[in-house]
Amino acid sequence: MEEARPDTASSSSLAARLRRRADGIRERLAPHWDRRWVRWIAIGLGGLMAAFFLFWLIFARGLPDAATLLEYEPPLPTIVRDVNGQPVHSYARERRVQLQYSDYPPLLIRAYLSAEDKTFFDHHGVDIPGFFGAVLDYVTKIGSGQRAKGGSTITQQVAKNLLIGDEYSPTRKVKEMILAYRMEGVLTKQQILELYLNQIFLGRNAYGVQAAARAYFDKDVADLKLHEMAYLAILPKGPANYRPESPTGHQRALERRNWALGEMAKNGWITEAQRSEAMAQPLGTVQAHGSGFDARAGGYYMEEVRRRLIERFGEKAEDGPNSVYAGGLWVRSPYDPKMQELTATALRNGLLRFDAGKGWSGPVGKIDIDRGWQRELAASYVGVDYAGWRVAAVISRDSSSAQIGFADGSAGTLPAGAAQMPYRRAGGPAFSSLKPGDLIVVARNGSSWALRNIPEVSGGMVVEETHSGRIRAMQGGFDSRLSSYNRATQAMRQPGSTIKPFVYAAALDNGMTPASIIVDGPLCVYQGAGLGQKCFRNFSGGSAGPQTMRWGVEQSRNLMTVRAASQTGMDRVVRTIKAMGIGDYQPYLSFALGAGETTVERMVNAYAMLANHGRQLFPKVMDYVQDRHGKVIWPLRWRPCDGCNMPNWDGKPMPRFGFEGRQVMNPMTAYQVVHIAEGVIQRGTATVLADLDRPLFGKTGTTNGPTNVWFVGGSPDLVAGVYIGYDQPRSLGGWAQGGRVAAPIWKAAMAPVLETMPKTPFVAPAGIRMVTIDRRSGKRVYGVWPTDDPKPAVIWEAFKPETEPRRSIRKEEVAAQERAAARREASAQARQRTDSDFLQDQGGIY
Known part of the structure; x- marks a missing residue:
């Protein structure tokens, strides 16, 4: 890796400015040079300037070039669109939506300036009074173990987050100041604010204000109300301190939000009437939710898309500018939600039908109940999406019932009579085999719950277009959250x-x-x-x-x-x-x-x-796959279809795609x-x-044992295939044949599709x-x-x-x-x- 070098241009320009100022001071003091005190002042000022210049050079050495921020692109999630062009899935470790400065409402920007840096448009990267106040606070807290207040401007926060890191030390503050000074000479104030508003972490895995607006209020920034803007503006100081789910955090959030509204009024950016009306509003946050996409949709299909994207573009930002979890890719997929639902339902029903009467196959997982069952269950990511079934943790069990808990913190009762199916591994009723920490599948049964079984047998199904090879649906088991x-x-x-x-x-x-x-x-x-x-x-x-x-x-x-x-x-x-x-x-x-x-x-x-x-x-x-700027980066030999869109149609026959394969x-x-x-x-x-x-054409298949049963076939336009068998191959039973087991599953999935x-x-x-x-x-x-x-x-x-x-x-x-x-x-x-x-x-x- 090339060694980082100091910004010599910035250092030399600073030296030139210092020399010019020294020359001006000498010219003013020249008429009084014969007085001794004047000479001492001049020498002192010169030494101070030299010391400051030397100090600047020492701390500036090795700092990154602020000009790199002109080309900075924040990590963005990869979005997958279905066959209809609708977004259906995302791959992200940081939930973020990148906006331009003009997309943020002016009142929202003023809320952040009031809470973070009200003199932002007046200083040149460093707020001198604020800096000396932070230094004094740091000195008074040495040895106390307490963290001093920041005193950083928005420019310094951008420098820390994007160029330096979050090291807690006085030297980092000095480096922040130097970089902030340089940034102000390279970027406009609007560019710095755009970086800040797109980058900051605001809790709930939301990075940037737009993602936070969705996470806390399920709104876009343009639709936020004043009291909502003020709440988002207080989060950079510490989102964990203002969690609305916590009673203490909720109260702190109200107090801090009202403080921000008061600061906006002091700065003349809202009226007293607006402040009073906003302070009277509740926080109004929504319950924490995921990315906004249905996590259950196309589990196996979307995981296959992810694997192939990572294989081609890499996973992390270090793997390249178009990595899956940071590159902001847009992926157009042939995934058909309706066909996927039919495929998944048909395969699941077929597996349940085959497995019926064989007894309970056992828990779907285990957790350490002593470490907190709710947290452990939520962290297990084990789930199921079928006919109202839910995954629960066994909390305790006595002779008549078991107490079970769910990932959302709710609890319920599983009566012994609702868990009497035989345990196929140990014999006896399943209820007697339940232990605290077991993860089981249950379904609502009146006011209580009843045990359900995940089939031990499994299988897979794929639906593919015959003219292009595009896979319209894919199911690789009962549920991807039970087994990937x-x-x-x-x-x-x-x-x-x-x-x-x-x-x-x-x-x-x-x-x-x-x-x-x-x-x-x-x-x-x-x-x-x-x-x-x-x-x-x-x-x-x-x-x-x-x-x-x-x-x-x-x-x-x-x-x-x-x-x-x-x-x-x-x-x-x-x-x-x-x-x-x-x-x-x-x-x-x-x-x-x-x-x-x-x-x-x-x-x-x-x-x-x-x-x-x-x-x-x-x-x-x-x-195809597009980068964040809309350029198609896969397939490599991608060619746009000129004249395919209606506005560009010249009245001639529409273009036809040629054959691809040999x-x-x-x-x-x-x-x-x-x-x-x-x-x-x-x-x-x-x-x-x-x-x-x-x-229709097709062929059944049954292997010796029989251990696997198949049917593959289709119409002139769609072909689908089904396989059923155990993960560790063993006999399915002498009656199992492809025509009896696999073909009916194929029929259940494809009949509604073929009718259209x-x-x-x-x-x-x-x-x-x-x-x-x-x-x-x-x-x-x-x-x-x-x-x-x-x-x-x-x-x-x-x-x-x-x-x-x-x-x-x-x-x-x-x-x-x-x-x-x-x-x-x-x-x-x-x-x-x-x-x-x-x-x-x-x-x-x-």
């Missing part, structure tokens, strides 16, 4: 059969078609001498013989998937999976059944790319997969969604040929049109050019196809014999 672990973006879980569409995509890229016949029959893999053979099975057991690829996807047949992967080559399959951003896996057959790990966000994004005709998407929780999958392949996956909704494992009666959207079909890319085929045999059908029957015998199928089933085929071609199939089967068996790393427990993935 985001299961939508951080939990690495096996996707099970939701991986299968990408296995078949690789097969479609390598010679197969949706009508290709794949044998649904026994398949064994030799894993080496130590492990022997591993034989696969379907989730439901049994086999169905030769079937079309479409049928295999709709019915989620493991044997067909593994055989298709084997014939295609797992190296090609894992390349496809990697290109879609799901994960980077080794070419082992286990990964064709979802043995690899990924996140809900990655799977949703991959399905969105399928709906986007195989074009790459990047999941976005931020559209093509990572053949668009015809992507459409074929989507078209096949529509059958999963119509007649496959997710028919619970069929009554939504609109074009038109029924748009999936559009085929150029080159796709739609052909009528028999759904079970895959043979081409002529003269018969598909019907509206959900399980028709004849359907439209999507084929790439020259791959659709032909009307007739020559015997030589049949023989050639049989030989090619035999070669593929032999090659697949050779690869299977080297697959010694196949996971033993994956035969039951569904």
Whole structure:
């Protein structure tokens, strides 16, 4: 770090002024120079000036340059706006709103001048009488342990707060004076006041007068009344002394406020009538509240925005001018409050439904009851936002009831009869396991309270636009205040059969078609001498013989998937999976059944790319980021849309955004997969969604155990994905399947959203040929049109050019196809014999 240097320009200018004054004194004294007393006075004055100059140089050395305040920018919070442009969240350690000098009412400025520095516009940074009074007070209090009065001007306070620090010593006062003198030569009085009014700490985590006006009166500065202005003006001396919540603080605040009003009247800035009317008013402060944003809104979503902002811009002011907690960033997000509420409610209800009847899972936290339960509970930041539920601390318990307390200081009673659900870890009723200091969840039950349970099982859900990758909603668990672990973006879980569409995509890229016949029959893999053979099975057991690829996807047949992967080559399959951003896996057959790990966000994004005709998407929780001056600083290649706003419209067609990502999958392949996956909704494992009666595609997933259940899918415009499982993976129970558990949650969240959207079909890319085929045999059908029957015998199928089933085929071609199939089967068996790393427990993935 470069060493701080004294302001030599200021020192030299001071020396020049002192020399000029000395020369003037000598000229006046010249006629009387022959008198001895005159010479002694001159010598004394000269020595005094030299001593003062030396003193100035000693204390001025190393002080920062006052000119830096011309570019000073106070720490400001980062504000997040939603998809509608409304502010919904802030990241701040200091609540502050920066205003210009002209934004502050003149009467408010006069209130602060009366309370802090009434001669502000007359002095040059230092109030000499006030300074000597402070020095005298300091001397009389040496050794008493008491702190002397300040005596600092507003300019000195700005110098202390922004340039020096709050060290309590005489040297700091001297440095304050020097810097204040310099500041007055660099900044105007209005600029100094603007810095002061934006910077000072006024309690309730409010920095600056506008933030304090909101914190104490829930008003902007322009709407404050005289008695409110006077109250805010007394706070710089010590906000803790005038806390309106405290009886003693309330009385002190009234007395000090009335004193400030009297000073304003003495200075002629208000009339006696105004003073009397204002003194008759109560303080009128509101109850302390937070930032003004709903802390419950988008908990997991906003935490993900924060993580990504910190990763890009840093957290603290030392990390750069655009840090999250000081840079004053404006973040435009695709966050949709209504969609988020639907997503959170659907996931919570699904978790409660799954967990019902399993007993109480235990307290959600613990505090030290001996250190004051209210303070400890408030400091824990543990909370819940669901159906009127609240987090409470157990204060005491006897045989019939427990006394509980809440963060706001209120208390209540939990009768033993309202806490009788069995404690799943210890057995017996939950009430008998309660201990003082336990944090529990309760709900109002008449005049008392009843115990509620937070599900032990958890999960995550993400909703994403298919054309842009913008994430509209995200829920990573039951409540972010109970656990900040985001299961939508951080939990690495096996996707099970939701991986299968990408296995078949690789097969479609390598010679197969949706009508290709794949044998649904026994398949064994030799894993080496130590492990022997591993034989696969379907989730439901049994086999169905030769079937079309479409049928295999709709019915989620493991044997067909593994055989298709084997014939295609797992190296090609894992390349496809990697290109879609799901994960980077080794070419082992286990990964064709979802043995690899990924996140809900990655799977949703991959399905969105399928709906986007195989074009790459990047999941976005931020559209763009502006600095405090409005300049877009992210994305780096941001380009404004010229002519997009109505005032600038030239009458021509509106501009259209071009494609962002590269093509990572053949668009015809992507459409074929989507078209096949529509059958999963119509007649496959997710028919619970069929009554939504609109074009939808998707895939269920259930991993071995089952430990994880999934559903991922959506419409041409929105894709959503749901995962349910325990944080420490264990069996969910034999009945748990993606179609039974995850798909209903997806439906509850997405049905209200889809109702507001038109029924748009999936559009085929150029080159796709739609052909009528028999759904079970895959043979081409002529003269018969598909019907509206959900399980028709004849359907439209999507084929790439020259791959659709032909009307007739020559015997030589049949023989050639049989030989090619035999070669593929032999090659697949050779690869299977080297697959010694196949996971033993994956035969039951569904």
